[in-house]
Amino acid sequence: MASNTPAPLPAGGSGMGEERRPGSYAQAAPAESYLSSPVGLRSWLLTLDHKRIALLYMLTVMAAFAVGGAMAMVIRAYLLVPKKDMGGADAYNQFFTLHGTIMIFLFVIPGMPGIFGNFVLPLMLGAKDLAFPRLNLLSWYLYVAGSLLAVLSIAVGGVDTGWTFYTPYSTTTAMTGVVPMVLGAFIIGMSSILTGVNFIATIHMLRPPQMTWFKMPLFLWAIYATSLIQVLATPVLGITLLLLTVERVFGIGIFDSRLGGDPVLFQHFFWFYSHPAVYIMILPAMGVISELISVFSRKHIFGYHFIAYSSVAIALVGFLVWGHHMFTSGQSKFLGMLFSLLSFAVAIPSAVKTFNWLATLYKGSIGLQTPMCYALSFIFNFGIGGLTGLFLATLPVDIHCHDTYFVVAHFHYVIMGGTVFALLGALHYWWPKMFGRMYDEFWGRIAFFIVFVGFNLTFFPQFILGTKGVPRRTYNYLPEYRFYHTESSIGAFLLGTGLCIVAVYLLHSLFRGRRAPANPWGAATLEWQCPSPPPTHNFERPPPVGDPYDFSGLEYDRASGGFVMKAAENRATDEHR
Amino acid sequence: MTSDKGQMTKDHPPFLAHQFDTPEQQFRAGKLGMWLFLCTEILMFSGLFCAYAVYRHNHPEVFVRAAEFLNWKLGALNTVVLICSSLTMAWAVHSAHCNQQRRLKVMLGLTLFLAFGFLGVKAIEYHDKWKHHLLPGVRFKPELDHAASSTGVSPVPPAGETSGDRQPISKLPEIGVSPRWPAQPRKDGEGQAAQKAGPWNGPAPGKVPEGLAEFAPRHAPGPAKLPSYTHIFFGIYFVMTGLHGLHVLAGMVVICWLLSRARRGDFSSAYYAPVDLVGLYWHFVDIVWIYLFPLLYLVR
Numbered sequence: 071m072a073s074n075t076p077a078p079l080p081a082g083g084s085g086m087g088e089e090r091r092p093g094s095y096a097q098a099a100p101a102e103s104y105l106s107s108p109v110g111l112r113s114w115l116l117t118l119d120h121k122r123i124a125l126l127y128m129l130t131v132m133a134a135f136a137v138g139g140a141m142a143m144v145i146r147a148y149l150l151v152p153k154k155d156m157g158g159a160d161a162y163n164q165f166f167t168l169h170g171t172i173m174i175f176l177f178v179i180p181g182m183p184g185i186f187g188n189f190v191l192p193l194m195l196g197a198k199d200l201a202f203p204r205l206n207l208l209s210w211y212l213y214v215a216g217s218l219l220a221v222l223s224i225a226v227g228g229v230d231t232g233w234t235f236y237t238p239y240s241t242t243t244a245m246t247g248v249v250p251m252v253l254g255a256f257i258i259g260m261s262s263i264l265t266g267v268n269f270i271a272t273i274h275m276l277r278p279p280q281m282t283w284f285k286m287p288l289f290l291w292a293i294y295a296t297s298l299i300q301v302l303a304t305p306v307l308g309i310t311l312l313l314l315t316v317e318r319v320f321g322i323g324i325f326d327s328r329l330g331g332d333p334v335l336f337q338h339f340f341w342f343y344s345h346p347a348v349y350i351m352i353l354p355a356m357g358v359i360s361e362l363i364s365v366f367s368r369k370h371i372f373g374y375h376f377i378a379y380s381s382v383a384i385a386l387v388g389f390l391v392w393g394h395h396m397f398t399s400g401q402s403k404f405l406g407m408l409f410s411l412l413s414f415a416v417a418i419p420s421a422v423k424t425f426n427w428l429a430t431l432y433k434g435s436i437g438l439q440t441p442m443c444y445a446l447s448f449i450f451n452f453g454i455g456g457l458t459g460l461f462l463a464t465l466p467v468d469i470h471c472h473d474t475y476f477v478v479a480h481f482h483y484v485i486m487g488g489t490v491f492a493l494l495g496a497l498h499y500w501w502p503k504m505f506g507r508m509y510d511e512f513w514g515r516i517a518f519f520i521v522f523v524g525f526n527l528t529f530f531p532q533f534i535l536g537t538k539g540v541p542r543r544t545y546n547y548l549p550e551y552r553f554y555h556t557e558s559s560i561g562a563f564l565l566g567t568g569l570c571i572v573a574v575y576l577l578h579s580l581f582r583g584r585r586a587p588a589n590p591w592g593a594a595t596l597e598w599q600c601p602s603p604p605p606t607h608n609f610e611r612p613p614p615v616g617d618p619y620d621f622s623g624l625e626y627d628r629a630s631g632g633f634v635m636k637a638a639e640n641r642a643t644d645e646h647r
Numbered sequence: 648m649t650s651d652k653g654q655m656t657k658d659h660p661p662f663l664a665h666q667f668d669t670p671e672q673q674f675r676a677g678k679l680g681m682w683l684f685l686c687t688e689i690l691m692f693s694g695l696f697c698a699y700a701v702y703r704h705n706h707p708e709v710f711v712r713a714a715e716f717l718n719w720k721l722g723a724l725n726t727v728v729l730i731c732s733s734l735t736m737a738w739a740v741h742s743a744h745c746n747q748q749r750r751l752k753v754m755l756g757l758t759l760f761l762a763f764g765f766l767g768v769k770a771i772e773y774h775d776k777w778k779h780h781l782l783p784g785v786r787f788k789p790e791l792d793h794a795a796s797s798t799g800v801s802p803v804p805p806a807g808e809t810s811g812d813r814q815p816i817s818k819l820p821e822i823g824v825s826p827r828w829p830a831q832p833r834k835d836g837e838g839q840a841a842q843k844a845g846p847w848n849g850p851a852p853g854k855v856p857e858g859l860a861e862f863a864p865r866h867a868p869g870p871a872k873l874p875s876y877t878h879i880f881f882g883i884y885f886v887m888t889g890l891h892g893l894h895v896l897a898g899m900v901v902i903c904w905l906l907s908r909a910r911r912g913d914f915s916s917a918y919y920a921p922v923d924l925v926g927l928y929w930h931f932v933d934i935v936w937i938y939l940f941p942l943l944y945l946v947r
Contacts, residue, residue, distance in 0.1 A: 197666055198665055198666040199665070199666035200666070201666065201667075201676045201680065202676075202680055203664070203666070205680075263684075263687050264684075266683075267680050267683040267684055267687070268680070270679070270683055271676050271679045271680040271683065272676075274676075274679055275667075275672060275675060275679065276667075276676070301683055301686060301687055302686070302687075302690060303690075304687070305687040305688065305690035305691035305694075306690055306691070306693075306694050308691050309691045309692075309694035309695060310694065312886075312890070313694070313695075313698070313886065316882075316886055320783055320882075321783070322783040322878070322879075322881075322882030322883075322885070322886065323783070323876075323878060323879060323882055324698060324702075324882055324883075329876065329879070330706065330709075330875070330876030330878075330879050331879070332701070335698070335701060339694060339697075607665070
């Protein structure tokens, strides 16, 4: 029953009409949502609700980000000034191994699909849940188990092989943390596979009848392409890590040249997965950017079909380029040329997307809210990162730049400047939907600025260091490179500070943020047709399907502080009844 | 349509999950999911098949000779056993589809029994390998006089072949770590010596690189000689059949679960999706073996 005075505390079940009364949205109590019911730790740990599982992923993935980030700070502290003494190399090697493994296997690969894929995918389809909710929960538990096992490696002897675990060092080193870390990554791989299976089945089977493939939001195309890679590439990582373990434990000799094996075979197996893996990292990010650019330009996305096809093209062609990580491994020159050519080819779909985004911005009505800030900077960062990838794909340049800081700068520009920025954009974009609260826009932009400056300050000097030939994975350097390294370290500390600020105001918004309307940004995709935060079953009845980028049917409603369907207030309130 | 439960309504049968609109949609989604999962399994095994292809191409003589240690008759028996278990599994799916409860349970039980038989034969084979030290990698110490093979005769190099690069492998060079976990630290000096040899193609005929003195042919009358790197074959053999065996075991666990659900009366012609999907998995396990058998046992 709606009362005339807004309830001061969430009372649950107090009626959903209150948030739409004039001036009352700041104080209105939320209705029952997936957050408030059912209660209890067990209901969270045994949940089958995709939204709750998404939050479980968020908790653990962000914890991994924090640990990996701490490792990064340690690395940059090491490299702040060149050292006179030669101590600390072994520890340094363990730090960069941990940083790489945690960031890649525990943060970036599971992060976007696990958090945003899980939360948003069924909502964008107007569905009640994913196709296989129990498999979804199993995926999360496998992720947690694998992560714990991988981190346990610190306690049982440590690993200093680098996240690439190249043989023969990884099979013969006395550092005993290799097996738990590798098996941990194997288990996380199983989680990734099951998530991919779940998403593909959901997109095929649970689309509403009117939502044909080309009426899907581009974020779903991106998730679909990501899931294809997860399903096809991750098993190869699985068998590679298994063979590595068996080699270490039983000494079968498959990667040991003294026993007739071939260490370079490991590299082929490893990169056959790990190159497509980077597309697992970037494709969901690009999907998010497509959404953000369109919504915050109030303009239909340009070249929808091209962007959709390019996602699948990246997924498929991405399987053909793994050899560009191995130009200096002794593989044949012909093979090197072939991989170089294919690597140039795989850049084309990414460029197609970038130009389509720019065309979308053209003559759009651009709003610089925090998600859009991250989206725009994504285009800048990913442009730099992607183009420097082409430099590395050029054979003679790679001979000079392989294993230097140039490579480090390149992949941090695409993964951090690309994926992590997109993840932050997605976090701010869907935060109101997930928690029913608006974050503070002022602090959002301040933090964005610090993060952007910090990030570029950290990694741009590393391009220069790389061209000068400074090798990566070394704990010390010659004094003549001091300026760039110090600059880079200062940038890293700034970046860390910015990210901490993000965490602070986001957490603060959970308690004190303005209550969010159903559609604060005026987007036309279906997840904004349910309340913020949604009830457990998402929609009372399936929402009407239209063009996901047609904003003409929406208008801003001052009373609720968000957007509603035009001239059809009745239609909007249907979902609230 | 009726079911054992008797409380199925046309609108929302009890087995229908809330995110699906119709049982057909649920069944089709399950099928798609299972096929996707099987694709991932195929890709995982294909890594091993790739390794097999690489090493067989590089060391064909190893594969021909080492395969003589495998008893192809036992392998063929296993193949027949597994094919029969696929038959009984398919029959079980058909029984569920036709609502034949008793036949369903009998067929599931038979499948389990045959799978158990498969693992039993594999256990006999593994035990035989263990007895003759035909183990992968550094544990490879074949005792050829007693090695069981299908013909009961120790493998002897065909007439006309020189001993060239074929030396008895009595002891492999110590790699930096003993094949145990946690690994033992590398002993000083050994790693260096072994690394210098760097044999990508094995020691040169007649010439023993320094540090590999233990590879030099012994003069004592010894058993028939094997090609060096024969242990590679056994490494591949154990990993492939071992991984396959683990999948058979996992399949048996799942079939037990199906059996317990069948005894509870969960399945009917309206709802037999789990049986169908596990059947798909079981056929996949069978197919992998059908590829493994000729590649490992019938190398000639």
